[in-house]
Amino acid sequence: MPTLIWSKVKDGLDPAVKKKAYAFLEKLQESDKLPGLHIEPIVGSVDPRVRTGRVDDKFRCVMFKLVAGDEPFYVIHGVWSHDKANAIAQQVRLSMNPINGVPEVERVLEEIQATARTPAPPEPTALPDAAATPEPTAPLDPASAEPVDPAPLPVVVASPPRWPAGLTADALHRELGIDPQLAEAALAASTEDALVDDVISRARVEWQADALLELATGSSIADVKVSFRLDEPVAIDKTDDDTQLVESINRHPAAQSSFHWLGTDNAELRRVIEAGDLGAWRLFLHPEQRRYAEGSRNGAFRLSGGAGTGKTVVALHRARFLAAQNPQARILLSTFTRNLADDLAANLRKLDETTTLAARPGEPGVFVRGVDQVTWAVVQRAGDDIADAVEAVLGARRTEVLKRSPDRLWDEAIDDAGAALPRELATRTFLEAEYTQVVLPNRITDPRKYVRVRRAGRGVALDRAKRVAVWNVIDAYRAKAHAAGTTNFDEKAAIAAQWLESQDERPFDHVVVDEAQDLTASHLRFLRALVAEGADDLFICEDSHQRIYGQKVTLSHCGINVRGRARRLTLNYRTTQQNLSWAMGILSGANWTDLEGETEAHTYHSARTGPVPILIPAATVTDEFDAAAQLLRDWLPHPDSDPAQNQSAGRAPEAHSIAVLVRDKYRRETLVAALAERGVTVRSVDRETPRPGFPLAMTMHRAKGLEFTHVLLLGVQEGSVPKSLREYDTSEADKADALLRERALVYVAATRARDVLAVTWSGKPSQLLPVTSGASLPSS
Template sequence: MPLLEMMNPKEKLEKDLKVKVFDFLGKLQESDAIPGLHIEPLNNVADPRVRTGRVDIQYRAVLFKLDLKVGVKYVYVGTWNHDDAIKRAQRMRLSVNAVGGFTEIVEEEPEAASVVVDGGAGPFGGAAAPALSQLEQWGFTAADLTGRLGLSASLATAAMAAPDKEALLEIAVRDGGWQGEALMYLHDGLSLDDIRAKFSLDEPVEQDPEDSEDERIEKGFEHPTARAQFTFVGDQDELQKAIEATDFGAWRVFLHPDQRKYATKHYNGAFRLSGGAGTGKTVVLVHRARELWKANPDARIVLTTYTKNLADMLASNVRQLDPEVPLASALGEPGVYVTNVDALIARVLKGAGLGVAAASEAVLGLPVTHVSNRTANDAWQAAIDAAGSALPDELKTPGFFAAEYSMVVLPSRISNRAEYFSVARPGRGVALNRAARAKVWAVIEAYRASANIDGAIDYEEAAAIAASHVSLAGGDARLADHVLVDEGQDLTPARWQFLRALAPEGPDDLFIAEDSHQRIYGQKVVLGRYGIRIVGRSQRLTLNYRTTEQNLQWAVSVLSGAEYSDVEGAEESTAGYHSARLGPVPELVSCSSVTEEYDAVASRLLAWLDEDGVAPESLAVLVRDKATQARLATALGDRGVTVQQVDRGSIRAGHPSVLTMHRAKGTEFARVVLAGVSAGAVPAAMRSEQYSSDSEADALLRERSLLYVAATRARDVLVVTWAGAKSSLLDAAEREA
């Protein structure tokens, strides 16, 4: 029975072809002599180990055959049309990288014909190439690329000839493998040593000099960089997983060495992993949860995020990654407990019993036991109406009070006016003298008094009381050993204090994944103010695996001209954000009226649905708010397009989705329409934020981030539509382009 190693395929197979490939590989695992497989060598090949096999009359699989001490192993590379498979197989070579000591496949491209440029020859058309190429200007040589990084001679030659950064990036993206990623890192200014570390090039697999070349190739599969490209397939279940590895499934099977490092490394305290959309932060968290459980099956691991939808996705990903990982049914039990932060808080409060009185007194200045009910949405406005007549008009907004309460009062445990007079208010953007603070505190007192009469607390108070309860209970009563947080940029101070309190400080206590460019809720937070010390334990991911380079750069351009800071208070940059894939340029569609825009969106969806192989659920239309969502869904139905409106539930197969940009967080689709990106709709009205220029500017940052998040939901095709005047955020994107 041959062994089987499978390569992470670059090309996506249609569903019917996947079934045939699964059947072919399943038979191959039984015997390579089964009639109909037609495992055949080829002539004129770069590697004599290469073979092709018959998947059906039209398609052939490309494989490599290794003769090992334990028997025969086949390495499955991919399936293509007959002629394409033959041509690819003839160019491929399976070998051990001379620098990194890992197994890889290099496709040796035929020599490109020279292009006559201004009387001379060169690989790039247009004007004559500069005297020094881009990499030469930066001080790199071909020997650096081949001898220090282990790139193939052909790719190194092409890279060294690139006249500018754009040409270098195009070469990097078109390569599609680890070598292309290495060029991207060079493009973004990383040193050779930094790149070597990312791909573990200084940690080669130990080889026996007496081994054959096939045995050396077999051992090279153990290296982290090889494990990002290949997976051993032991049985039919593993084969099924590998064949169906798309989206998260691909990360389940093929984990990049950089991500693997963060998933497995131990830290002496809290650690922060930042990165743009689609860089694999969530995947690292899910893998890390499994690694922590494998290291200690009795560990209590909390995996959490801000919204319920994202928490449900995390739980699904854990099950998909490894069904053996136990999902705990209650907080404090061994295993991985997955839920959203507010649900965690509610469970702690429910289990606090009489202890909630002491915890609430520490937060509010009076003991309360009514911790299950939440205040009404208009509670702040009612308090302002009751006690805020002396306030200046610009402060008579629920937005100001909600932010002041969550950013200053609750995290500082302010329970009386004297304490409020002396508390620091960093980052609030509006100065308050003693007289102004007295007027503000009068409204806060009215708010608390009314809530007490109603027997309710708000979500921020719930988080603060839960944090207080866990802290008062002490170290032996902590409810978790490890806390893993996804989408940390959206959490408030009281929620951070709660998460900090869940696990005692120590090794691997708190692991945070966040992207400040995706902050679409709440205010800017600096974690050091709330007992979370991560200075010196922070890393950043920059390579996007979800969307195309064209879609990513358009999304990033929406952020241009704005200043973002991370959860450590440092400037956050988009420098270095790139995608591993290419695709069409996003299409911008201007419409004269809303009716015309509805027609345009419907026409686009119908055209996509008519294409062969397009799954309806891979299409989505994203809008700014629920009212627009409902109107658009009705309009599309009137135009013959049946869609599903997605709110709290999961996305179902069978129809395109219409959902808000907020709800789209954590999703991805092959093709996306951003509809209604008009002036007055995006950015949305920010009247409640106009109590200070800083607050209004921060709200505009969140609107930019929301459009960035929405645009990065598109894997392949992005269309942006508007009626009448377009959003000012599109003007910013056009200026950047």
């Protein structure tokens, strides 16, 4: 029986022929001599191993036949229309890099590479990888049909690549195996954008493009060798070329980023076919990502990286790997919100449907829940034994703590006990922050300890009298919650952590956390308490640039030590370089720190290229809605066109791959109604899972974790973005941190766009908006 190997190629499977492709490959797994397969060599091909097979009258499968032993091996390259498949088959070559032994599928002609960038129709998903679309025409002001003279915005200048000192093309070839001509062209690029547009996007071997991007961000050749696991030589003693290739594909650590061993497994074949290009995250990991997903460490580990760098993918593979290593292991896979946790559970099933999903903490398998759901489950499990922990955290014994405290309790506490509190401090915002950041993490239960505690980073000094006044309100708040039998989310986390720390047994053997930057100190201490300290206990994924909830925290202050066990991903797999550069302009001008309290850089690159962001100013809100409606009409797929035709016209492959993102729920509902009046239907999405059929309208917060081919950020003007920060006037530190979260929110929203990004505003544009040299902005 032939052994099948799946090769990573974008647009390698036309979605229209998935069923027929599966039937063809299923027969091939039985025998390559079955009638009807028509496995044939291509006359004049650059690689004598290349073959085509008949999927149906119109489509052909392109593959490489390797003979190593008694049965053949087929490396499946893709399925295309007859003429396109023949053209590709003539100009692709499978070989082993002579410098490092990495197996490579090389696109010999640039024209063939260009044809491989048509994206398959996507679903909204938390996972990366798509291709570029052509640049649409920037709309004009709908009221006058004349270009709009926009308000001036700060310009972000394109920066040059940050190559290691003394780097040469010869060194790139000798040390890494990068094609000499590609190396020379890369080093000649004057800017990062030029490197991606003119060199990286034309690279004939994908891993070489990725390696150059890492070097362009300042990594050394030695770093890249480790990243791509080229520092782990593979001894291959076989003499014939086919056997060497099979051995290299099977054994070389770097091969798993481009080749997936299907073997003779029909079930795996079906999963691969059904997933299509959007399932690439399930099969192929960058060697560095695989190292993090499958490596073992002596303690807690932190993985950081910008939007689209694959942190969530690594977290999913990590959970699956731990479960596969030990079926009896108790694993928690958690994140900040329930929606994101639901996405993780769905994607874990896609990754490996055989992975056992636990129903409750303490059971073997992977328990996937939002962190607040887990705290609730632990407190419920403790039952009446929770009373001691409640007393240690809140200062009074009780067992009724599961109900949620209403926000109005703070206002009532201020009214009842805030007479001595200075007016500027008598706000729910200030008191909640003080309670969350100072009182709960330090387990303060009486005023004497609060008077003495350090309040680092709070940004407003409190003398003894003010501290006593603040404590009186906190004490009143606790008394009201005690009487009602309620707690807030952070109190539950602190109580659950205190109870777990008193237990001999912890409910989990491993804890994997995604989006950790949004968690509070009490959340992180709770996660620390869920698993005993030891090898592979905590695996934390975070990105400070995407912190859109909560305040800054430091892991070491929460009992989590990751010193020497922290790494960062820099290669973006989702967003085009044009969109990414513009989005990173949002981050500039602000100071960012990671969960270890260290300065966080934001140097990320993408190997994908596409149209520049479209910036659309409008004189009035009515004009802005008119422009948005026209833009959506231009983006909607034409029902009589196939995906390739829609893509070439700048349209989305599916209606639900278009998203309109706004700052809050009120603007979302206003948008839906306004577009309906203009004959454009969009579907409002709140907590529910996005459904196909129409473009989606959602808040910027709700869109976190999703991605779309086309994204419109609407209403990004002063007064709306950032939202009013008046409630933070009490503390300059709180106000600065709130503005940082607003900046992060716009960055998160912008990076939901895989291919096409547009931004509209009415009146004065938001101070957070950048303009790069690659932005399309109408001008007079």
